[in-house]
Each structure stands twice: as structure tokens, then as C-alpha cells.
Amino acid sequence: MRPFKYTNAKDVPSALKLAAGNPNARFLAGGTNLLDLMKEDVERPDELIDITRLGLTQIKATGSGGISIGGLGRNTDAANHPLVRQHYPLLSQAILAGASGQIRNMATNGGNLLQRTRCPYFYDVAMPCNKREPGSGCGAMEGINRMHAIFGWSEKCIAVFPSDMAVALAALDAVVKITNASGEERVVDFADFHRLPGDMPEKDTNLSHGDLITSIEIPKNNLADHSYYLKVRDRASYAFALVSVAAAFEMKGNLISKVRIAMGGVAHKPWRAMKAEQMLIGKEPTEANFKLAANAEMADAKPLEHNKFKVELGSRSIVRALQMALNGGKS
Amino acid sequence: MKDKNTNVGSPVSRIDGILKVTGKADYSTDHPVKDPAYAVIFKSTIAAGKIRNIDSVAAEKSPGVLAVITHKNAPKLNTKGGIRGGAMLQSADVLFFGQHIGVVVAETFEQARHAADLVKVEYDQKEAKIDFEKLHRNGVKPKDKEDEKRGDVKVALENAAFKVEETYATPIYHHHPLEPHATIAEWQGENLILYNSAQIVNGAQNAAASTLNLKPENVRIVSPYIGGGFGSKGGQWGNLVLAAVAAKMVKRPVKLALARQQMFNSVGLRQRNYQKVSLAATKDGKLTALVHETATHAAIQDEFVEPCGDCSKIMYDTPNSLITYRVTPMNLILPTYTRGPGKSTGSFALESAMDELAYKIKMDPIEFRLKNEPEKDPSNGKPWSSRKVVECLKEGAKAFGWEKRKMEPMQNVQGNYWVGYGVACGTYPAHQRDSSAIIKLNREGSNVTAIIELAAADLGTGTYTILAQTAADALDLPINKITVRIGDSDLPPAAGSVGSVGATSYANVVNDACMKITDELIARSGKQFFARPTAAQLMVSEKIANIQTRADSKPMESAEQYSSHSFNANFAEVWVNQSTGMVRVKRFLAVTGAGKILNPKTARSQIFGGNVWGIGMALTEESVVDPRFGHFVTRSFADYHVPSNLDIGEMEAIFIKEDDKLANKLGIKGLGEVGIVGVSAAVANAVFNATGKRIRELPILPDKLL
Amino acid sequence: MNEDDQSPQLTEDEKKLFEDLMPEDLAEIIDAGVNRRHFLKLMTLTGGGMLAWQSAVAEQVLTRPLAPTPPVTFNPETIENGVNVALKINGAPQKVTVDSRMTLLDTLREKLDLTGSKKGCDHGQCGACTVILDGRRVLSCLTLAASCEGKSVKTIEGIAQGNQLHPVQTAFIKYDGFQCGFCTPGQICSAVALLDEAKNGDASYVTEDLRKKSGPAMLSKEEIRERMSGNICRCGAYPNIVAAIQEVHSGKAVEQNWLLV
Structure with missing residues (x-):
């Protein structure tokens, strides 16, 4: 671990200012x-800005009936919050x-x-x-790649994103609220938050230096049942x-009226199974329909030498x- | 409160337990030491070749750095001194990826770790031998293992009514004791103190002394508590002497702890094995041939071959048998003893094949084993000192509910799970080794206390407790009057806690010492007694304030005439998720015949430990090498999956009573090794019974069952 | 398992056991910090077995400090990126100056002589370094000491209440919830915090119905296993660890069999 300066940020503006300066x-x-x-x-930073004392830990209902989860709240608290458990059990379960x-x-x-x-x-x-050292080559491509991607990888990188929580957030159509180094706020759809590796695998997300995640919002839905x-x-x-x-759906009568499926461990970002989702809309929730949808999604997979099993x-x-x-x- | 002499055999809680639950047990780097410096090892990043240049200028200039030690400035050491695996900075040669090539010593750990990252090394690289899949066919006969042949297996296999000829593969496994290998080295003039976990205390002392060109009496090993070893702390490795060298060079005590990632290529491993087992049987299930051919790898500079064929030599009665080994030198660290060496991996092959053959014959696998039970040791014709395989199988079947097992796979479905039962047997040799012990009795008024001293080891096995129990009974003192001092090479030399010889060797010598001191007290009294008085009584009646004696115990010569082994039968119930292929061992039962059980509480724990290891072998653990580079791709605890708490279901241990005075005076046979033997086969056999899929390559990860 | 302040009532058998097992240097032990009731409790709780008290062991337990020794005063100039941190450790206020890179684990072990917390992997993959930070179990190997300003740390050395072992510690001895003992401090800190999490009604991945909140959760064995899975035990003491926690959690003894036939 290289030497670094430790700085304790007192509030959001000072955290942003510190980051902007280095x-x-x-x-x-x-x-x-x-x-x-x-x-x-x-990772070789020369300064760490401790942002654990900024607040931004609240979990609360939003005006539009969804939920807002503080960016600096702890995973345990998000998983166990009554609103999350009651209305977004998928998120609790993924975190846990x-x-x-x-x-x-x-x-x-x-x-x-x-997470990297x-x-x-x-x-x-x-x-x-x-990813670590652009231009040095991909060790995994010709190496041991049992754990690696089957969707969306590039010649440069076949890594997968390891989070569970993010897979649920992808399924739940979350948005990420970000404040940038100049204090400007923006909202990013979850699907646009993480990146596929392409030619720049060193960039995991579309954040810029100094961006601070202030909260994650999930819109209201009826997927909890x-x-x-x-x-x-x-x-x-x-x-x-x-x-x-992460799988969730809403029923109208006997038929699936809304469905959300996202996968982890298969790509450089949480992988929304859009094809499978489309095939299930308006269908009965039978094993046969589930299989058809799943197979359709996996038909596009491009497995590597050691991870062919991930398709099945x-x-x-x-x-x-x-x-x-x-x-x-x-x- | 109790009858006389009932400590042995009672479930006494560990006497060192209070230290362990309060964080007060001192493992190697917990010992208080004044003003230590910190050493961090750096390692080669090629698998074969020579170091052309080491640029350590930046590291040396880095704040706090006291020394950078490489082959260029390391003192000359005796490379044949008994340290395993070399890697002590004696030349520029690189023989495997991750070989120690230098040490940074600094004022703080943070400074040393950072400086180690600043060292730049250039190599002249050579082609490395790494790909076992390609190389194993060119294996050669090991130096110390001849083919062992009885009868004619070829004819028997040709004429067999039923036969199985299959190859079983096991991956590289790592010991990964939770305490990484760590040392505090402190010089006091010409004397060297090494706080360092050692399963063989005197072995560590001798190896360190010889390698450092010192006399053994100038080296002291202090190892009262060992954070697990499982074979990796049996022999000692380069890190131990590098700590001593570093301390000498910076003239301060040095703490050197391996990082978890460094554990993969610093302290040995269990090598990858391909084991071909061929079994032949008559139509009514009598074995006629057993062939066990092992292909494995060793290091370039040194050979170690775990004896995978050992179980096959003695488990079953067959007129024709062949056991062979072929070994391929590779650019990987030297393999070494790993829990149940040879037997745990060998029994996976043998006991899987037995299950396969039983299924072919359509015979219950327990019945099949009973049918082939040997009356005497088939490998040498000696009578058994005791062998309770039949009882293990029968008691186990009863306790486990074996009758509920379906002969055909995929017949037991519970919701989304296939449920299967599996059985497999195991064995491990029982030996006593030379050990000495001093006993000291002290009296104040009527209060008699005893101190037991020997250079024994307790790596969680319960040595402290069983020796206090043994002495309490032999002296007729309450157990709290006994102090046990072990884990220090200044104490009388003792066997290692390896190969399941610890309890046998230690308890016998402690018992002998207690008997001897009682004899000496009787002699000193000059009296004749109708009934033999106890040592405590004599101390009081003869008003003796203190007395001590030393016993030096050897195995009984008569034990040579018998074949002595522990045996077990393992029963597994697995649930296999039909969708995902994830396997859970819901229930596991080990029935063990291992001589006298000194303490059923700690014995049960030891069996559970072996079982958990076996389940890890079967389901989760695997070290994967990238054949291009020779490095471990599974390089941390996040990649190498030691079973977690949730991986382990209900466990039960049954011990078959044995009174085996032919093996040794106290009839102890040892438990540490046998607990793992047969376990992975029982799990794999249960997986077959559940799913109909015979997995011959461990571990049984989810993808193998899709 | 709530402690009451009354002396326990002794049966005749217990009195005999007590007399037989109580060390001679009782007064000294009481002075040094292990009281009579605590000792008796240990003996009676260890069930079928009994707790043997080894004098050398006792000596070692009682002479090592529970609270950290006063830290050596460091000259911040010799420390790169030195950070002054004031925190509470096992109830006692401490001030240390640390290299910004120093983890809480290394600070405890190398600066404060609290070596109970163990370094098993240094990367958050084994749980041996688990301590309780502001009431929650965390990994001290992935916590910078510098970030602990104003926080309260409880380590294995502070789990016992004064001289009274925590019920989880007692249960670990009773159920043999360890072998080598290296993971034990982390297991115990984890278990102690887990009991509070259960009281809060916290869920786990194996919780049947997440939406059913909540109140104190009565944990099944499977729940305990999952919640303790962040603490690796290489010796394989898991079934005994689960039994120990189950007893303290449920207040009922857990059957623990070893059959000899």
C-alpha cells in the first residue's frame, strides 16, 4: 500500500472540494x-477523503411512492429497513x-x-x-476464465462485475443520484451507470473524478409479491x-403484466435480460414459458473456454x- | 466428585479453552517482544529461470527501510539442513512462480509492505514445466516407491465377471491453516529464539539450527499455541530461516508473517493426482483384483509423493493387487504432507471405484465391503492389532438409517432436490514414536501438584487436555492439580503432532513418567505395600516437598508383529439442487474405530474437523494453476473456498470401543488423520446416488452436475 | 442468559466439585480478577465434562491486561502521513498516532498489545479480525485506524464483563466451539454481535419471509450457519460453534452426542 494522505471531510461541499483539488x-x-x-x-491513490461523516445515510419514501436510499448508508441498514423489506424484498435479498x-x-x-x-x-x-494497466493485455482471455463474462465482453476485457445488490437495482429500474465536483446534481438511469468494457475496460462506470453518489432511488412498483x-x-x-x-413480476389475472429479470456474474455490468422479459409479457407463469424466455436470452451468450456451463x-x-x-x- | 481414574475417557472441556475464548492464547506473532522490526517477503513472478538483476534502490530509500535482503547479500546457509522447499535466497535460480526471492525489513509493517512493492526484478526466463495434463504421461518411478505387486492382476481383470477401470482426479489442495506461517526471530548473543508454530517442535529446532549453521542447543522454538497446521507446519519452510537471517542483519527482533496470498506458494501443497483404479470381482461380489496407479507431480529440485495407494494395500481382501506411482517434476512448490496424506485422496479413488463396482453388481455397497473384509493385513500377512471396519459399517448403517437408501439413483426427490446416500471407508496407520517427558511433583502441606513437560504440540488437537487427563489418572490427582507445559524445544524431546502419532506418543510417555515417579517414591519410602499407593499419597506420607523424574518411551517391540491402523466408515446424505447443481451435505456420520478415546468431546471435534476437510475436498476446494505462467489463479481466500459454516450440515460421530493393547500400552490409535479419509468418496457416492452422475474429478462444483 | 447478582445455590454435588476443583490460590485469583461465582459458573455450565483449571493457564490469563497498555508515544514526524486518533477501546479512551495506512487490526496488535484479534487473511475473506465497532461487527483488517476517530471498539479482550465471561465464551468452551483457537476471537465477536442483530429482527439470505417484519428473530440452525459464514474455521468446528450460539440464543442446552458403542 502506497503512502497516502488521510483527510476527513466534514460535509459534502468540503468533500467535493477536496476531491476536485487532487x-x-x-x-x-x-x-x-x-x-x-x-x-x-x-489501487494507488495518494489521498483518501473519508466521506463517512457526511450523512447521506437516510432511507425514506419519495414523493412519487418510491424509495430513496442514501449513498453512504450501510448495506445492512438498507437490507433491513422496513420499507425495503416490505416493498422491495428483492433488494434486501440481493444485499443479504x-x-x-x-x-x-x-x-x-x-x-x-x-466494486471492482x-x-x-x-x-x-x-x-x-x-483494466488495471491499459494496453498490458488480458490475462484471462487465454487463461483460466471459468468465472468470466458470457455477455457483452470485448477483446480487451472479459471481467464480470461482482455486486449482488446492483443486480437487484438493475431489475428494479433504479436511478443513481450524483453530485459532481462542482456541486451539480444529476440523475443516471441504472442501465447507464455501469459500462461494458469495450475499448476502455479501465472505466467501470460513467462516473467522473469527484462524482459523489448521494442516493439511489427506486420507483414505485408492485413486484414485491x-x-x-x-x-x-x-x-x-x-x-x-x-x-x-434477480427476477420479479406482476400478475394481472393469470398473466404476467410486468416482469424484470437481471443477471449477475455474466457480464461487466448487471445484465438486464430484456429478451426474456419481452417474451414473458402477457404470458402465463408456467415452467414452459419460463424456459422459452430463458433460452431465448441465453441464445445470445458468447461463452469462453472455461465458462460454457454458464449458458446452461x-x-x-x-x-x-x-x-x-x-x-x-x-x- | 468422581471415581478414581476416570478423567481419561471423560468429555473434559479443553483446559486451554479459557485462553482461547478470551484472546489470550499466544500464537507466534502474539508474543510480546521489544522493539521489533517487520519483514515482508517478495516473490518471483516467473516459474523458471534466473534472476538477472534486482533493483532495490527505491525500496532501500523508502522511509523506514532497514534492509533489503536478496541472494546477493544473504548469508550462506546450509541448503541441506532440513528446511523444506529451499527458497532461502542462496542463488539466482528460480524454480517456481512465487518463490521467495527477497525480504524487506522496515520499522513498520506498512513501510516494509510498500517497499517490497518497489523492488524491480529482471529475469532470464526458461521454459517451465507446469502443465500436468500434458506432462503426467512422462512420469517416472519415484525414488522411494517400488511397484508393489501380488498375484496376477492382468489375468484376474481379463477373467472378471464385473470390473471397473476408471481414473479419478483430485486437484491441488492447500492446507491454509487460519494462522498463516509467521515467526518472531530474536537473537540473544549466539542464541536464537524463534516464536514459530511447529507441529514438530524438535524438528523445527534441528532444521533451523542446521540450516543456519548453529548448534541445536543455540536455537529455541517456542510454540505453545498453533493456529492450525494440517501438515504445513510439520516440516518448516524458508520463511522461518529468513526471519532469523533478517533479525541478524538488522540486529533487532523481526516479525515475519506470510500474507494469505503467499501461502499458496510458500509452505507446500497437496499435489494433483490422477489415480487409475481397476477392480475385478466375481459375479457374487468377491474381489479378484485391485490395481491402484497414481500419477502425480513433485518439485524440480526435490521429490515428495503422497502415498495414494496405501488404503488399497490393506482395505480389502484380494488375491491379486498392484500399486504403482509415477511422478513428474514440475515448476511448482514442493508438495508436502496434507491431512490424511495419500489416504484422503487415495480413498476417494478406491472407495468411488468400490461404489461403482457394487452398483454394477447390483449389490449394496456395505454388503459388498463386508464380503471383502480381510482377516489379516493383505499387504504383509500380519494379524491386525484391531480392525473394526465391520462394526463401523454395521453400526453406521443402523444409526444413519441406511435402509432408506434406494439402490437406483434419482429415486429420492424432495421438492427441487435430489437426495442421495453414500458410504465409504477409510483407514490410517497407528504408530507410537519415541518421546520423553519430565514430571515434577510438588507438595505444600497436603496439597500435591504436578507439572508435565515435553516438547509436544497442540494444534487444536487437544494435547494439553488429554495429557492432563492422563496424568491425573496415573497420579490419582484432581485434574486441576496438573499443569501441562508443551510447545517449547527447551523441554524434553517429543514426537511431532503429525501422522496421528501425537496422542499415542505423548500420552504413553506421560503415563510412563507417572508410573516411574510412583515407583521411585515407593523405592524411596523403603516400605512394602500390599496395595500400590498413589504418588500423591506417597508425597504426603513420606513428607517429600518435591521430586522429579524423566521417562523416555519407545514403541513396544512386540507392536512390530501386528498391523495397526485406525478405521472408519463414513455416511453422507446430500441434497442436490436440480436447477443449479449446488450440493449440500445435509447429514454426515463418521463411525470410527481408533483405539482408546481419551476425551470424547475433543475426539468428536477432531473427527468433525476431518469430515469438514473431506467435504471441502469433495465440494468446494481447488487450487488452479495457469499453465502459461505457473501461478495460482485461485490466489486468495475469495478464490480458494474453504467450507463456510453454511456448507456444513448435521454431523454425528460414533466411536467403536476398542481395547487394543497390542498397538501400544494405552491402546491409543490416533484420530487427526483418519477423520478425513473416505469422506470425499462418501460425498461423491451420495451425489451419484442422488443424481446418477458419477463425478470422478473433484471438487464437485455446481457446473459438473448440470 | 441474564446474570443475576445473587450467589448461586449449590447442590451438595456442586459443592464437592467446587472444593475439588478450586485452586489453592483462590484469594489471589479473586484479587487478580476471576471471581468465585464466575469460576463456579464455568464448572457447572460445562455440562457432562468439567472445566479443568490449569494453574499456568490461569496465571497467563490473569496477568495479561484486559485493557491496552498505554501506547508508546510516537513522534509523528517519524510516521509518514501520521494521523492522531482518539477512540475508545474496550471502554477505555485511547489516543494513538498512526501511519494513515495502518489498519485498526494492526493498530490493536502492534501498537496496543491487544493481540487477541487475529490476522488470517488481511483482506476481509476470513473473519478472524472481527471486532465490534460502535455496536456492530466489522472487519478490523479493512478498517483504517485513522477512520476510527471518536468511535468505540470492542475486541475479544473486552467481551467478558469485568471478570465474568460472556455467555458466548462459556458456551464455546462447553460445546468445544474451536480447535486451534485462531479464528475463535473473531467467531466470538461475530456471535456476540449476531445475537443483537437477531434481537433487532435483522434478516439473512436464508430468512424465509423477508417481508414479515419483524421483532426479535428466533434463529434456526440454518440461520446461525448463514449468519456465521463470514467467519472461516479451518479446523471445522462449525457444528460446535452453531451449538454454542444456539444455546445462548435460545437459553436452552443443545444436545451434543458422542456415542461409544
């Missing part, structure tokens, strides 16, 4: 991923599927969205990695997803998550 400064919130990567010498109790107590909601990939070639400074977050992993708990699925696993996971959602989350 292009090599980083905000420090939960620190669960940033410090990990600094110890690995992957991630990491461990200790880490969820530390990690912030904004920070969760800014767990690709082992990214983490190991002895290895080539275009039928939602489920399924996570498939190599051990029962405390492991990153091979594939995960992805398809099965979509079906299973929808079935669980149908049964109100019970098997």
Missing part, C-alpha cells in the same frame, strides 16, 4: 474493496446474498456499486490486465456468484428464480 484522491467510505485493492497495490454480515455492516450502498471486478488477473499485479434473488456459487455462502438472477446454468437459474418468485420466494 486527481489522485479517492473517496473512502466502507473501504471493503478499496483497502483490499490498495493492499494488493492495484452478498459478502458476510461483517462486510455488509461496513460497505455503503454507493460503494457497493463501485474480482478477476484474479486484475488482482495480481504480476499478470497482464487491461413475486420476486426472488437466486445466487449460484461454489460454496453455500460468502462467495461470489457464478451466476445470479444461466438459463436454469432464470427459470428457477422465476419459479421461486411465483411461489412468493418459497421453494
